[in-house]
Amino acid sequence: MGRKRLITDSYPVVKRREGPAGHSKGELAPELGEEPQPPDEDEAELQLLRQFDLAWQYGPCTGITRLQRWCRAKQLGLEPPPEVWQVLKTHPGDPRFQCSLWHLYPL
Amino acid sequence: MFSEQAAQRAHTLLSPPSANNATFARVSVATYTNSSQPFRLGERSFNRQYAHIYATRLIQMRPFLENRAQERWGSGVEVKKLCELQPGEKCCVVGTLFKAMPLQPSILREISEEHNLLPQPPRSKYIHPDDELVLEDELQRIKLKGTIDVSKLVTGTVLAVFGSVRDDGKFLVEDHCFADLAPQKPAPPLDTDRFVLLVSGLGLGGGGGESLLGTQLLVDVVTGQLGDEGEQCSAAHVSRVILAGNLLSHSTQSRDSINKAKYLTKKTQAASVEAVKMLDEILLQLSASVPVDVMPGEFDPTNYTLPQQPLHPCMFPLATAYSTLQLVTNPYQATIDGVRFLGTSGQNVSDIFRYSSMEDHLEILEWTLRVRHISPTAPDTLGCYPFYKTDPFIFAECPHVYFCGSTPSFGSKIIQGPEDQKVLLVTVPDFSATQTACLVNLRSLACQPISFSGFGAEDDDLGGLGLGP
Numbered sequence: 358m359g360r361k362r363l364i365t366d367s368y369p370v371v372k373r374r375e376g377p378a379g380h381s382k383g384e385l386a387p388e389l390g391e392e393p394q395p396p397d398e399d400e401a402e403l404q405l406l407r408q409f410d411l412a413w414q415y416g417p418c419t420g421i422t423r424l425q426r427w428c429r430a431k432q433l434g435l436e437p438p439p440e441v442w443q444v445l446k447t448h449p450g451d452p453r454f455q456c457s458l459w460h461l462y463p464l
Numbered sequence: 465m466f467s468e469q470a471a472q473r474a475h476t477l478l479s480p481p482s483a484n485n486a487t488f489a490r491v492s493v494a495t496y497t498n499s500s501q502p503f504r505l506g507e508r509s510f511n512r513q514y515a516h517i518y519a520t521r522l523i524q525m526r527p528f529l530e531n532r533a534q535e536r537w538g539s540g541v542e543v544k545k546l547c548e549l550q551p552g553e554k555c556c557v558v559g560t561l562f563k564a565m566p567l568q569p570s571i572l573r574e575i576s577e578e579h580n581l582l583p584q585p586p587r588s589k590y591i592h593p594d595d596e597l598v599l600e601d602e603l604q605r606i607k608l609k610g611t612i613d614v615s616k617l618v619t620g621t622v623l624a625v626f627g628s629v630r631d632d633g634k635f636l637v638e639d640h641c642f643a644d645l646a647p648q649k650p651a652p653p654l655d656t657d658r659f660v661l662l663v664s665g666l667g668l669g670g671g672g673g674e675s676l677l678g679t680q681l682l683v684d685v686v687t688g689q690l691g692d693e694g695e696q697c698s699a700a701h702v703s704r705v706i707l708a709g710n711l712l713s714h715s716t717q718s719r720d721s722i723n724k725a726k727y728l729t730k731k732t733q734a735a736s737v738e739a740v741k742m743l744d745e746i747l748l749q750l751s752a753s754v755p756v757d758v759m760p761g762e763f764d765p766t767n768y769t770l771p772q773q774p775l776h777p778c779m780f781p782l783a784t785a786y787s788t789l790q791l792v793t794n795p796y797q798a799t800i801d802g803v804r805f806l807g808t809s810g811q812n813v814s815d816i817f818r819y820s821s822m823e824d825h826l827e828i829l830e831w832t833l834r835v836r837h838i839s840p841t842a843p844d845t846l847g848c849y850p851f852y853k854t855d856p857f858i859f860a861e862c863p864h865v866y867f868c869g870s871t872p873s874f875g876s877k878i879i880q881g882p883e884d885q886k887v888l889l890v891t892v893p894d895f896s897a898t899q900t901a902c903l904v905n906l907r908s909l910a911c912q913p914i915s916f917s918g919f920g921a922e923d924d925d926l927g928g929l930g931l932g933p
Contacts, residue, residue: 413602416519420512421852429853433523 402444403453409441410458418457426457476693486693488700491658493755494801496704502856503771503793505849514843516852518620521837522560522602524858525622528643528836529558533624536641541626546604549629557635559601561621563614565819567592568845591615591821599625599635610637615821620840643836645881648862652802654907660800661686661705661903661914664761664809664869666746667896669739670713678899678916683746685916687753702903704800705754708869708892709761709809712739717763736765740779747783755788759796761809761870769847770811770839771795771856795838795857803906806863810870812839813891815846825891826875829868833859833879833887862887865904870894874902876911 430437448454684690716735772794838857842848871891
């Protein structure tokens with residue numbers, strides 16, 4: 358006889374169209390595979406830099422770059438942590454690393 | 465000193481012309497180094513707040529103050545931060561002072577419409593018996609009371625206080641101390657008398673004919689065109705001239721033309737243009753004969769905030785042909801023949817005068833040296849560039865001669881420091897008002913005023929008729 362009547366037969370059938378760039382569900386998997394490694398390292402380094410910004414011993418952090426603040430602390434003899442300098446040297450030009458926590462806010 | 469030397473030579477004026485003319489060679493400057501590099505600004509960025517300059521000031525001055533505190537109150541005294549204070553316990557705290565003054569002009573109060581206040585007229589002093597002192601360190605602030613002279617101190621001074629915190633949350637001060645004089649390198653002894661002439665407040669463009677005569681007499685004395693052979697010989701011992709600010713008069717700063725309509729001000733020129741031309745001619749005469757250092761002052765065409773940058777050489781087309789003309793910054797530091805000079809054009813001292821009960825400019829000058837800071841009121845009531853790396857106004861080394869210009873009267877004093885430092889303090893008076901300049905003898909570190917007035921006696925007669933100035 359015919360197929361058993363399923364409840365889903367009463368719903369309209371909608372075909373899923375392909376996205377404009379030929380993107381389909383299958384492509385997401387490799388991308389997700391790349392992300393987990395860099396954000397963790399980056400995140401740990403950014404966290405270290407944020408803690409350096411919030412440390413009161415080295416003076417105010419707004420209005421100057423982290424490298425400038427680190428050099429100032431070194432010149433005044435406050436012994437800033439050398440790991441912060443290493444992180445700043447490995448990411449030159451990246452505003453997330455170089456600028457202070459509040460650089461997006463005006464003066 | 466100057467005139468005794470002059471009187472020793474035979475009088476040659478009003479004698480028949482001689483075959484050989486006496487010539488006097490000016491003493492050459494043996495060594496000169498300009499150490500005003502910390503006051504030169506390269507790229508200027510105003511995107512910073514002033515918290516940086518206060519933070520670096522406290523960090524740099526803290527070690528000096530801790531040493532002085534230990535010398536004064538014993539080496540066992542505890543230096544604590546405000547967050548570590550326990551009530552009733554005697555300790556020492558190092559911090560920056562803030563003086564809350566109700567009469568201090570506040571732009572916020574002026575423009576606030578709810579108060580409907582008229583702008584406050586300028587006063588000579590803004591102190592009031594209700595002023596309060598607050599000590600701030602890196603994290604907290606605390607009100608001070610006790611044996612501390614509230615009216616004398618100003619905002620921005622870094623000091624160490626000894627006392628204990630009371631139950632009401634205020635700090636009861638028993639004693640306080642400042643960083644005192646910085647270490648000084650001794651000056652090498654000189655064998656001949658050499659003089660440096662300090663002049664301030666030439667006030668050109670002010671419209672007063674008297675001061676122009678005085679200025680011309682000054683130039684003539686220094687270039688050796690005035691006086692007998694004795695005076696010319698003494699003038700040859702002047703090795704340098706320092707013009708300490710306010711070369712243009714206050715009246716060149718009037719900005720009435722901004723408020724007038726364009727058609728009324730079409731052909732008018734700023735008063736400072738004519739005044740700068742006069743200044744160029746005077747500098748031409750001076751620099752043809754003697755090395756000159758020109759410092760800008762409050763009314764001169766350069767930036768307003770401290771440290772003021774040198775005047776631009778394009779304003780002096782005639783005088784810049786000579787290499788003896790040097791345009792320098794406002795706090796000016798140099799070593800002339802081994803003697804360290806440090807001076808300002810007077811804005812720092814007059815600003816402290818407005819906010820402190822100290823009356824004598826020489827006393828204020830000594831006080832800035834004892835506090836080890838050229839202008840403690842700098843970002844608060846006196847315009848200052850937002851430094852972030854260091855505070856260049858802290859004395860790194862004690863000078864031998866410390867001067868400030870544009871004071872109401874001449875004064876000079878020699879003070880001793882705790883480590884045998886010896887400093888000559890000179891307050892250079894305003895030349896347009898007093899017609900007085902100062903001669904500093906580098907060999908003996910003594911200072912002598914020299915006046916150029918021409919019509920002094922007649923002033924009294926004219927005053928009675930109402931025709932005097």
